[in-house]
Amino acid sequence: xxxxEKITKRLLFAASLIIVFVTAGIIFSLxxxxxxxxxxxxxxxxxxxxxxxxxxxxxxxxxxxxxGTIITSVLALVICLPLAFSTSLFIGEYFHDKKVAKIIGTLxxxxxxxxxxxxxxxxxxxxxxxxxxxxxxxQGFGIFTSGLILAIMIIPYxxxxxxxxxxxxxxxxKEAAYSLGATRFEVVLYVIIPSARSGIVxxxxxxxxxxxxxxxxxxxxxxxxxxxPNGLFDTGNTMASVIANQFGEADGLxxxxxxxxxxxxFVITGIINGAGKLIIKKLSK
Amino acid sequence: MxxxxxxLNHKVGVEKNPRKVKxxxxxxxxxxxxxxxxxxIILIISKLIIKGAKQINLSFxxxxxxxxxxxxxxxxxxxxxxxGILNGITGTLFMVIMAALIAIPIGILIGLYxxxxxxxxxxxxxxxIxxxxxxxxxxxxxxxxxIWIVxxxxxxxxxxxxxxxxxIMMLPLILRSTEETxxxxxxxxxxxxxxxxxxxxxxxxxxxxPTGFSGLSSGVLLAISRVIGETAPLMLTALGSSVVNYHLxxxxxxxxxxxxxxxxxxxxxNLIWSSSLFLLGFILTLNLLSKHIASKRKAN
Amino acid sequence: xxxxxxxxxxxxxxxxxxxxxYDGEKLAIKKxxxxxxxxxxxxxxxxxxxxxxxxxxxxxxxxxxxxDIVTTGSVFLNGIDVVExxxxxxxxxxxMVFQRPNPFPTMSIYDNVIAGYKLNxxxxxxxxxxxxxxxxxxxxxxxxxxxxxxxxxxxxxxxGQQQRLCIARALAFQPSVILLDEPTSALDPxxxxxxxxxxxxxKKKYTIVLVTHNMAQAARVSNQSMFMYLGELVEYGKxxxxxxxxTDKKTEEYxxxxxx
Numbered sequence: 001x002x003x004x005e006k007i008t009k010r011l012l013f014a015a016s017l018i019i020v021f022v023t024a025g026i027i028f029s030l031x032x033x034x035x036x037x038x039x040x041x042x043x044x045x046x047x048x049x050x051x052x053x054x055x056x057x058x059x060x061x062x063x064x065x066x067x068g069t070i071i072t073s074v075l076a077l078v079i080c081l082p083l084a085f086s087t088s089l090f091i092g093e094y095f096h097d098k099k100v101a102k103i104i105g106t107l108x109x110x111x112x113x114x115x116x117x118x119x120x121x122x123x124x125x126x127x128x129x130x131x132x133x134x135x136x137x138x139q140g141f142g143i144f145t146s147g148l149i150l151a152i153m154i155i156p157y158x159x160x161x162x163x164x165x166x167x168x169x170x171x172x173x174k175e176a177a178y179s180l181g182a183t184r185f186e187v188v189l190y191v192i193i194p195s196a197r198s199g200i201v202x203x204x205x206x207x208x209x210x211x212x213x214x215x216x217x218x219x220x221x222x223x224x225x226x227x228x229p230n231g232l233f234d235t236g237n238t239m240a241s242v243i244a245n246q247f248g249e250a251d252g253l254x255x256x257x258x259x260x261x262x263x264x265x266f267v268i269t270g271i272i273n274g275a276g277k278l279i280i281k282k283l284s285k
Numbered sequence: 286m287x288x289x290x291x292x293l294n295h296k297v298g299v300e301k302n303p304r305k306v307k308x309x310x311x312x313x314x315x316x317x318x319x320x321x322x323x324x325x326i327i328l329i330i331s332k333l334i335i336k337g338a339k340q341i342n343l344s345f346x347x348x349x350x351x352x353x354x355x356x357x358x359x360x361x362x363x364x365x366x367x368x369g370i371l372n373g374i375t376g377t378l379f380m381v382i383m384a385a386l387i388a389i390p391i392g393i394l395i396g397l398y399x400x401x402x403x404x405x406x407x408x409x410x411x412x413x414i415x416x417x418x419x420x421x422x423x424x425x426x427x428x429x430x431x432i433w434i435v436x437x438x439x440x441x442x443x444x445x446x447x448x449x450x451x452x453i454m455m456l457p458l459i460l461r462s463t464e465e466t467x468x469x470x471x472x473x474x475x476x477x478x479x480x481x482x483x484x485x486x487x488x489x490x491x492x493x494x495p496t497g498f499s500g501l502s503s504g505v506l507l508a509i510s511r512v513i514g515e516t517a518p519l520m521l522t523a524l525g526s527s528v529v530n531y532h533l534x535x536x537x538x539x540x541x542x543x544x545x546x547x548x549x550x551x552x553x554x555n556l557i558w559s560s561s562l563f564l565l566g567f568i569l570t571l572n573l574l575s576k577h578i579a580s581k582r583k584a585n
Numbered sequence: 586x587x588x589x590x591x592x593x594x595x596x597x598x599x600x601x602x603x604x605x606x607y608d609g610e611k612l613a614i615k616k617x618x619x620x621x622x623x624x625x626x627x628x629x630x631x632x633x634x635x636x637x638x639x640x641x642x643x644x645x646x647x648x649x650x651x652x653d654i655v656t657t658g659s660v661f662l663n664g665i666d667v668v669e670x671x672x673x674x675x676x677x678x679x680x681m682v683f684q685r686p687n688p689f690p691t692m693s694i695y696d697n698v699i700a701g702y703k704l705n706x707x708x709x710x711x712x713x714x715x716x717x718x719x720x721x722x723x724x725x726x727x728x729x730x731x732x733x734x735x736x737x738x739x740x741x742x743x744x745g746q747q748q749r750l751c752i753a754r755a756l757a758f759q760p761s762v763i764l765l766d767e768p769t770s771a772l773d774p775x776x777x778x779x780x781x782x783x784x785x786x787x788k789k790k791y792t793i794v795l796v797t798h799n800m801a802q803a804a805r806v807s808n809q810s811m812f813m814y815l816g817e818l819v820e821y822g823k824x825x826x827x828x829x830x831x832t833d834k835k836t837e838e839y840x841x842x843x844x845x
Contacts, residue, residue, distance in 0.1 A: 003484075003485075004484040004485050004486045004487075005484070005485035005486070007486070008485050008486040008489060009401070009485075011394065012394055012395075012397050012398035012401060013398060015391055015394030015395045015397075015398060016394075016395050016398045016399075016407075016408075016411050018391055018395070019391075019395055019411060019414055019415060019418065019456060019457075019460070020410075020411065020414060022418070022453060022456075023414045023417060023418055025429075025433070026418075026421070026425075026426075026429050026453075029429055029432045029433065030425070030428070030429070033428075033432055082314075082318055083318050083321055083322045084322070085318075086314060086315045086316075086317075086318030086319050086322070087318065087319045087322040087323075089315050090315055090316065090319040094312070094315055094316075104319055104322075104323055106576075107323040107326050107327070108322060108323060108326075109572070109576070110326050110569055110572065111323075111325065111326050113510060113511075113514075113565075113568045113569055113572045114326070114329060114514075114565060114568075115513075115514025115515070115516065115541060115564060115565070115568065116514070116515075116516060116517070117514065117516040117541050117544050117545060117548075117561075118329065118333075118514070118544075118561045118564065118565055119329075120548075121544070121548065121557055121561055122325075122328070122329050122332060124548075125332075126328065126332060152325045155322055159322070183304050183305060183307070183308035184308055184311075184312065185304075185307055185308040185311040185312070186304070186308070188311070209420055212422070213420075213421070213422020213423070213424065213425070214422070215422065215423065215424045215516075215517035216516045216517055216545075219517075220548070240422055240424045240517070243424050243428065243521075244424060244517050244520060244521075247520070247521055248520075258428070259428055259432070262424070262425045262428045265422055265424075265425055266421060266422075266425050269420050269421065269422055270417055270420065270421075272420075273416065273417065273419075273420035274416075274417070277413075277416050471685070471687060473683045473684070473685060473687045474687050474689065474690075475650075476647065476650065476681075476683065476687075477681075477683060477687045477689070477751070477754075478689075478700075478704060479647065479650055479676075480645060480647065480676055480680070480681035480683075480755075481676055481680075481700060481701035481704060481705070481754070481755075481758070482672050482673035482674070482675065482676030482677055482701065482705060483701070483704040483705055484672075484673075484705070487704050487705075487706075488704075491704055492689060492691075492704070495691040496689070496690055496691055498691070
């Protein structure tokens with residue numbers, strides 16, 4: 001006779017198998033779907049920048065989209081860095097446990113709740129005209145606008161962990177520095193940053209991972225041209241946005257190319273997130 | 286003498302000490318950048334309210350989206366565009382509820398498994414897999430649901446495919462929040478039940494889960510609020526529909542999909558604001574509700 | 586070797602070579618042999634980490650919950666090896682009260698008392714349930730304090746009341762033994778005094794095993810005392826004799842406050 005304990009434990013274990021199989025299935029299906037394009041073009045699919053879906057002359061290369069993804073995400077990270085770091089200091093140190101920090105914290109969290117498509121609309125109708133008015137670009141579409149909106153989108157992810165880690169800086173360390181006559185800026189520079197360093201790095205890595213996969217807002221702002229962007233104000237495409245854009249009319253080799261881009265995106269985000277989580281795991285030990 | 290002293294002190298304080306100046310500049314920058322950080326959310330919400338609030342009326346909730354010719358006629362006659370987003374609201378609810386029905390039980394059971402086996406190597410692998418899954422971009426999950434369901438099962442775009450892609454997104458969120466919630470319950474509560482001779486499954490389902498209920502529901506609400514605004518995976522799976530649909534195997538609309546359609550149709554572009562306002566309001570309400578439950582729980 | 590200055594006839598519990606290890610190698614308690622007298626209070630004392638809680642939790646097989654823990658030797662309850670008994674049988678006969686009050690937070694006071702029956706799926710008539718609840722709450726002198734708020738959550742009570750509620754929860758099964766693991770360590774002195782008074786009353790009907798880090802408490806309430814050190818039962822005897830005239834040097838040092 002099986003005891004209720006055994007049955008329950010088996011049920012829980014069986015449930016855990018589902019997530020293992022789903023993830024294995026995702027990898028299997030992405031690899032399977034990518035095989036046609038890789039067998040046609042080989043590894044040069046990754047390094048080629050040709051994209052021509054016309055029948056008979058089909059050429060597919062992922063390089064422009066890999067480039068577009070990395071450039072927009074790095075730009076987003078650079079813009080996000082001072083903003084998220086300052087906000088984290090505001091919440092976790094300067095106004096820690098004060099009402100104003102809670103309000104700012106809630107507002108930052110709300111940023112994470114805004115759907116990508118709403119960011120896209122706001123970027124299209126507010127940010128883009130603003131960029132045109134500044135004379136930075138004639139249409140306002142492109143890498144810079146996309147990076148800017150991405151930066152806003154990833155701020156909450158960088159801020160929530162960073163603020164928490166900054167707040168965890170041991171008080172006696174800070175007090176020791178203050179007792180030696182350090183200013184708050186010096187405490188931040190010489191006590192808080194060194195003690196929170198790896199946590200801060202991890203949270204920005206995770207935020208970067210978020211940026212890599214964002215789709216809708218980028219699709220609406222990047223200009224959707226299948227070439228390696230030629231500067232900050234040029235148009236382009238990211239891996240996610242090209243899938244969203246080109247998917248509608250895709251079958252055969254083109255579908256395989258889009259799935260292969262999905263696979264590359266899966267691998268890249270997996271590596272970035274893995275690195276971030278690894279640092280956090282080492283921290284919590 | 287006293288006066289002189291005060292004056293001297295005063296003078297020392299005012300003297301430009303470069304360290305103090307640096308400190309003040311830095312503090313100013315921290316506050317300035319924090320204000321810059323939160324300004325987008327305020328700008329976005331106010332833009333949506335200003336442009337969208339006036340379009341929200343009863344028919345917004347009771348009628349399906351107009352077709353482009355109806356909208357064009359209305360515009361050329363200077364009338365308000367008729368219709369609403371009923372097909373989107375029902376589609377979103379249908380698919381999100383389906384996704385939740387799939388992800389909640391599985392996620393909670395896996396969360397229980399992780400809680401019961403904190404140090405097993407296999408459990409750590411499951412945790413890592415959940416982390417990987419949580420980081421997978423939603424568009425990739427759209428591709429997967431397309432391959433598995435649209436191509437493999439329903440022979441066409443379908444609500445089921447949309448639900449599956451959303452449920453895979455929810456799963457890691459729910460299982461991690463379940464494990465975290467259970468970890469916060471004192472172990473002695475479980476032991477108290479065991480000491481009463483209560484069978485294992487009842488300890489789990491009648492003591493642990495009810496005790497962690499508010500934590501679990503806060504996690505579920507947060508997971509729902511994270512997927513309800515998703516557009517990209519639904520473009521690849523549910524596609525959209527001009528009618529209200531409750532069939533699992535038929536294309537289905539959703540509020541974010543309607544926003545995308547309106548955005549791409551010059552005749553209907555005015556409808557994006559009200560739909561976005563509604564969607565954002567719904568998500569932020571769920572978000573705040575989830576936070577409220579979580580903070581009440583902490584206070585206990 | 587343990588020094589045992591007792592000769593107990595018809596013990597309720599007998600421990601034979603009882604050892605417990607948390608990792609399969611190092612023993613947390615080492616080959617304990619002892620017998621527990623009926624309708625009396627037996628205190629287990631010793632410095633923290635000596636294995637007193639480990640010993641207590643071996644008595645109702647609480648260690649079964651953690652697969653890594655290895656228990657050897659045996660415990661006999663009224664002559665029956667507890668390994669032979671079903672969980673529900675054993676735990677109906679051996680109730681347990683924990684360090685911190687732990688009423689089930691989702692249940693009312695009433696449901697907390699009857700929880701053992703409810704969660705085990707035992708059905709009774711409402712009148713029977715009412716009777717059990719009232720009797721158990723009277724036994725812990727909580728009835729008059731809560732009889733008008735039985736449907737309120739148990740977590741609204743004060744710490745001392747919660748702990749008495751937890752004792753009532755254990756009493757509801759009419760067990761023959763009650764195990765208490767430092768039951769007053771989270772309570773204030775007044776609530777502690779109430780619980781101690783209660784234990785003195787309860788020993789008329791029940792056999793009580795009490796783990797305590799508080800020597801004065803052991804002296805106040807217990808009839809027999811065990812002194813444990815580094816996982817071994819050093820000395821076991823009548824409380825009065827042991828406190829006035831300890832046999833072992835370690836016991837003496839502990840009782841005179843030289844360590845612990």
